[in-house]
Amino acid sequence: MRRLPAKDVVVIGLGWTGSIMALELCRAGLDVVAIERGPWRDTPTDFPPNVAPDELRNSIRQDIFLRPAQETLTFRNSLEQTALPIRRFGSFLLGNGVGGSGVHWNGQTWRFLPTDFRARSHLIERYGEGFLPPDNTIQDWPMSYEEMEPYYDRFEYVCGISGKAGNLKGERQEGGNPFEGARQRDYPTPPMRQGQAPGMFAKAAAELGFHPFPCPSANMSQAYTNPYGMRLAPCTYCGFCERFGCGNYSKSSPQSCVLPALIRHPGFEGRTDCQVTKINLTPDRKRATGVTYVDLQGQEWEQPAELVLVCAYGLFNTRLLLLSGIGQPYDPVRNEGVVGRNYAYQITTGVNGFFDNVEMNLWAGAGAHGMIIDDFNGDNFDHAPHGFVGGAYLAGYATNARPITARPTPPGTPRWGAQWKKVTAESYNRTANVGTHGSVMSYRGSYLDLDPTYKDQFGLPLMRLTFDFHENELKMSRYCTDRAVEIARAMGAKSMQVGYRQGPYSVVPYQTTHNTGGTVMGNDPKTSVVNRYTQSWDVPNVFVSGASLFPQNAGYNPTGTVGALAYWAVEAIRDRYLKNPGRLVDA
Amino acid sequence: MPSTRRRLLAASALFGLAIPATARTLKEALPWSPNEAYPPERVVPGPWVFFTAGEAATVEAIADRVIPADELGPGGKEAGCAVFIDRQLAGPYGTSAWLYMRPPFARGTPSQGLQDEDPPAVQYRKGLGALTSYCTGRYGGRRFEALTPQQQDEVLTAMEKGEAKDPGADLRGFFEQLLNNMTEGFFADPIYGGNKDMCGWRLLGFPGTRYDYREVIAAPNQKYTLPPVALTGRPEWMR
Ligand SMILES: Cc1cc2nc3c(=O)[nH]c(=O)nc-3n(C[C@H](O)[C@H](O)[C@H](O)COP(=O)(O)OP(=O)(O)OC[C@H]3O[C@@H](n4cnc5c(N)ncnc54)[C@H](O)[C@@H]3O)c2cc1C
Numbered sequence: 001m002r003r004l005p006a007k008d009v010v011v012i013g014l015g016w017t018g019s020i021m022a023l024e025l026c027r028a029g030l031d032v033v034a035i036e037r038g039p040w041r042d043t044p045t046d047f048p049p050n051v052a053p054d055e056l057r058n059s060i061r062q063d064i065f066l067r068p069a070q071e072t073l074t075f076r077n078s079l080e081q082t083a084l085p086i087r088r089f090g091s092f093l094l095g096n097g098v099g100g101s102g103v104h105w106n107g108q109t110w111r112f113l114p115t116d117f118r119a120r121s122h123l124i125e126r127y128g129e130g131f132l133p134p135d136n137t138i139q140d141w142p143m144s145y146e147e148m149e150p151y152y153d154r155f156e157y158v159c160g161i162s163g164k165a166g167n168l169k170g171e172r173q174e175g176g177n178p179f180e181g182a183r184q185r186d187y188p189t190p191p192m193r194q195g196q197a198p199g200m201f202a203k204a205a206a207e208l209g210f211h212p213f214p215c216p217s218a219n220m221s222q223a224y225t226n227p228y229g230m231r232l233a234p235c236t237y238c239g240f241c242e243r244f245g246c247g248n249y250s251k252s253s254p255q256s257c258v259l260p261a262l263i264r265h266p267g268f269e270g271r272t273d274c275q276v277t278k279i280n281l282t283p284d285r286k287r288a289t290g291v292t293y294v295d296l297q298g299q300e301w302e303q304p305a306e307l308v309l310v311c312a313y314g315l316f317n318t319r320l321l322l323l324s325g326i327g328q329p330y331d332p333v334r335n336e337g338v339v340g341r342n343y344a345y346q347i348t349t350g351v352n353g354f355f356d357n358v359e360m361n362l363w364a365g366a367g368a369h370g371m372i373i374d375d376f377n378g379d380n381f382d383h384a385p386h387g388f389v390g391g392a393y394l395a396g397y398a399t400n401a402r403p404i405t406a407r408p409t410p411p412g413t414p415r416w417g418a419q420w421k422k423v424t425a426e427s428y429n430r431t432a433n434v435g436t437h438g439s440v441m442s443y444r445g446s447y448l449d450l451d452p453t454y455k456d457q458f459g460l461p462l463m464r465l466t467f468d469f470h471e472n473e474l475k476m477s478r479y480c481t482d483r484a485v486e487i488a489r490a491m492g493a494k495s496m497q498v499g500y501r502q503g504p505y506s507v508v509p510y511q512t513t514h515n516t517g518g519t520v521m522g523n524d525p526k527t528s529v530v531n532r533y534t535q536s537w538d539v540p541n542v543f544v545s546g547a548s549l550f551p552q553n554a555g556y557n558p559t560g561t562v563g564a565l566a567y568w569a570v571e572a573i574r575d576r577y578l579k580n581p582g583r584l585v586d587a
Numbered sequence: 588m589p590s591t592r593r594r595l596l597a598a599s600a601l602f603g604l605a606i607p608a609t610a611r612t613l614k615e616a617l618p619w620s621p622n623e624a625y626p627p628e629r630v631v632p633g634p635w636v637f638f639t640a641g642e643a644a645t646v647e648a649i650a651d652r653v654i655p656a657d658e659l660g661p662g663g664k665e666a667g668c669a670v671f672i673d674r675q676l677a678g679p680y681g682t683s684a685w686l687y688m689r690p691p692f693a694r695g696t697p698s699q700g701l702q703d704e705d706p707p708a709v710q711y712r713k714g715l716g717a718l719t720s721y722c723t724g725r726y727g728g729r730r731f732e733a734l735t736p737q738q739q740d741e742v743l744t745a746m747e748k749g750e751a752k753d754p755g756a757d758l759r760g761f762f763e764q765l766l767n768n769m770t771e772g773f774f775a776d777p778i779y780g781g782n783k784d785m786c787g788w789r790l791l792g793f794p795g796t797r798y799d800y801r802e803v804i805a806a807p808n809q810k811y812t813l814p815p816v817a818l819t820g821r822p823e824w825m826r
Contacts, residue, residue, distance in 0.1 A: 040611055040613065040618055042617065042618070044623075044624070045623045045625070046624075046625065048624055049796075049798045050626070050796075050818065051624055051625065051626050051818070053795075053796040053798060053818070054627065054776055054796075054818060055774075055776070056771060056775035056776060056779055057627055060771060060775075061680060061685075062685070067685040067686070068687035069684065069685050069686060069687055069688070072687045075698075075699055075700075076699070077696065077698055081696070082693070083699075084693055084695040084699045085687050085689070086687070086699075086700060087683075087686050087687045087688065087700065087701045087702065088687075088700060088701045090700055193801075193804050193805065194804075195803065195804045195807045196807035196808045199807060234801075236798060236799040236800065236801055237799075237800040237801060237803065237804050238797075238798040238800065239800065240796075240798075247798065248798075260617060263613050263614075263615070263616070263617050264615060264616065264617070266615065268613075268614070269612065269613065269614050270612070270613030270614070271610055271611070271612055271613070272610060272611045272612075272613065273610040273611060274610050295610040296610050358808060359807075359808050359809055359811070361800075361803050361807070361808075361809075361811060363793050363794060363800075364800030364803040364804055365800075401793070402793075403774035403787060403788060403791055403793045404770065404771055404774045404775060407770075407774075407791070415747070415766065416653040416654070416743070416766060416769075417652065417653070417655060417740065418655045418657055421654060421655065421659060421790070424790070424791070425659055425790050425791060425792075428791040428793070429791070429792050453691070454689065455689070504696070504698045505698060506697065506698035506700070507698065507699065507700045508697070508698070508700045508701075
């Protein structure tokens with residue numbers, strides 16, 4: 001192992017949170033090195049418009065994603081099963097390389113509801129403790145929505161999010177989300193223009209008495225210059241957004257919003273194609289001394305640093321803590337320990353409606369292009385009659401209709417042959433989807449630990465995921481999917497294909513890359529890995545970012561909250577920790 | 588020489604070559620070299636790379652039953668589905684080069700996904716062998732491609748339903764693999780050897796890689812009339 005000169009800060013992973021935190025700490029005058037497991041990627045070289053729109057390469061063969069040969073997980077539905085490796089990614093697709101998952105995300109950029117931050121207290125106050133699902137480990141966040149608001153605002157203005165406020169300083173705004181928490185100001189750019197299918201969704205939803213509004217979008221409705229001086233261009237609705245890099249500089253990403261400022265900063269250095277295998281600790285395990293990483297030649301390096309930021313995406317944050325022995329691993333049998341605890345996910349469904357006499361043109365779209373209703377999300381409706389907690393937003397998205405993947409046909413259509421061909425041709429431009437995007441609570445048996453059998457290329461144990469959907473989520477999802485059916489019917493669908501989510505959870509069909517929990521934050525070291533400033537309880541010069549911090553998952557995409565938490569944490573590091581390096585919260 | 592390195596990496600990605608590369612340092616300037624980009628290699632028609640002549644004839648015959656030629660447009664054979672599959676099987680897809688293929692292999696639950704030790708190239712070799720033995724055993728020594736279209740549909744339906752059995756391979760699983768790859772070939776960018784002249788996209792009305800549809804969003808519910816464009820351009824542009 002070769003030892004490198006020490007740095008002030010080592011950042012593990014150069015995706016959304018790694019690039020933001022690195023830049024903010026460089027600006028605070030620190031020497032920062034970021035170590036990234038994948039390659040350098042940039043717009044003109046890796047996803048220009050004459051290369052990017054390639055469905056087979058990016059979406060189907062997953063060229064732009066992490067390859068399981070490099071790193072994967074094992075999976076089982078329950079403690080009784082033997083976990084087997086995820087040999088090909090399906091249910092979620094993970095980022096690899098500079099920009100992380102920020103390269104190929106959709107850009108649906110949400111805030112969580114104020115009540116999501118007090119999930120446990122709020123539900124008990126409103127419904128009583130007995131209303132919570134069996135075996136749940138739902139817990140409150142260690143901060144309130146009001147405390148997070150300035151940081152949400154910061155991330156949204158760095159991204160240039162296109163949207164319409166529904167609540168400005170407590171005042172209801174027509175056309176925005178009436179259920180959202182108060183914002184200090186409107187979105188940086190106006191909402192995207194909605195096309196045919198989102199328009200039909202919004203009209204039908206309003207007729208049913210719901211409250212449609214445009215999805216908060218990281219696909220730019222107009223040109224925008226962010227606070228770092230990065231310029232974004234208007235989105236052209238090219239239809240190659242999720243699973244693709246953007247060739248237009250129209251999708252907020254580390255590449256378009258942060259990296260040019262970061263890489264030019266004299267305090268920064270980045271190393272790509274280098275995989276961190278361990279956070280090194282002093283013999284008493286009370287301090288991190290830096291990280292160990294391996295480059296493409298297999299050469300091992302030690303990078304000493306005063307401060308370690310774990311920004312490797314939720315799942316890999318958890319794996320790195322487990323591999324490094326930071327924090328007590330969770331044991332679901334004794335219900336003790338914290339690292340790996342409270343893994344949660346997202347529960348999604350879709351209703352395909354088939355229509356007559358319409359040109360949907362859904363191939364024209366963008367990742368976060370569509371209309372939404374939030375009437376059935378979180379605790380925006382009375383759950384007392386339903387017997388479940390949580391909820392979902394319902395969406396009339398126009399994110400893409402790429403031909404290998406998006407060719408639904410009405411029920412009863414054969415899967416091949418002349419009749420298939422005919423019906424496929426008829427249905428392609430006359431289909432619209434109403435989706436549901438729901439919360440998943442945390443439970444005792446849903447967790448992450450190290451696999452006893454399977455190893456990665458370095459001989460280190462893969463992480464093992466144990467997860468299944470619980471009755472509460474399946475019930476909630478069914479209820480919300482039935483509302484989606486009502487909307488599709490009101491839109492005039494003549495037939496429908498309804499995809500209720502059924503257990504067991506499967507790693508095969510794509511659902512979302514919204515893996516949460518594992519390094520949960522909280523006020524009690526018995527039920528959290530990090531404190532409210534995302535600082536490890538056990539090793540105070542280690543901070544963790546990403547959705548692994550979430551105690552359970554709300555009904556929204558995570559990255560608005562993940563970005564806000566990065567700004568929240570980096571401010572605490574800069575203004576508190578650096579002045580007095582040590583625990584920011586007494587245990 | 589970052590650009591050369593990345594080009595090699597791109598080539599290795601496409602052809603599965605093992606080319607060593609070095610880690611890169613980002614410092615003070617964004618890495619940049621003129622004209623650096625990583626387009627895929629274009630598939631050119633020509634001799635089979637993976638299939639034997641016999642295998643190719645079977646796959647082409649299957650392509651034409653899965654996607655028959657009719658008044659709506661070309662069938663799977665003319666679209667190049669077999670060429671597409673041939674080239675895919677000859678690359679990293681065929682060998683599962685990007686997947687986690689470390690042992691032990693075990694049979695899992697359906698929710699645990701792919702656990703097969705055989706990569707697609709091996710599955711095709713075994714699957715096509717089993718299909719031939721099934722057909723010759725059942726139809727007086729005739730291979731799949733020598734059957735009548737009706738008999739071919741009979742065989743494919745039996746595979747789909749799991750009724751066609753042969754000791755050489757799981758013909759039901761092989762049917763799913765075939766169906767997947769056929770539709771990939773028919774609808775993927777023509778640069779990969781299928782979807783000839785964008786016939787798959789024309790069937791749907793998918794305009795391809797035009798990359799700017801602001802007008803479509805501004806004027807909803809209109810039939811789009813411009814012809815499709817692919818990464819390789821349009822047939823009209825080529826001589
Ligand atoms: C297809 C897709 C669609 C999505 N759509 C949305 C959406 O619409 N809305 C939304 O809110 N969210 C969406 N997401 C999720 C979003 O991309 C993530 O929430 C976000 O990128 C997380 O930021 P991060 O910094 O935690 O991780 P990333 O941005 O993923 O960055 C982590 C980085 O760490 C690197 N790394 C990991 N392990 C190591 C190691 N051991 N050593 C060195 N480097 C390492 C990785 O290679 C990666 O570059 C989507 C994700 C995907 C994949």
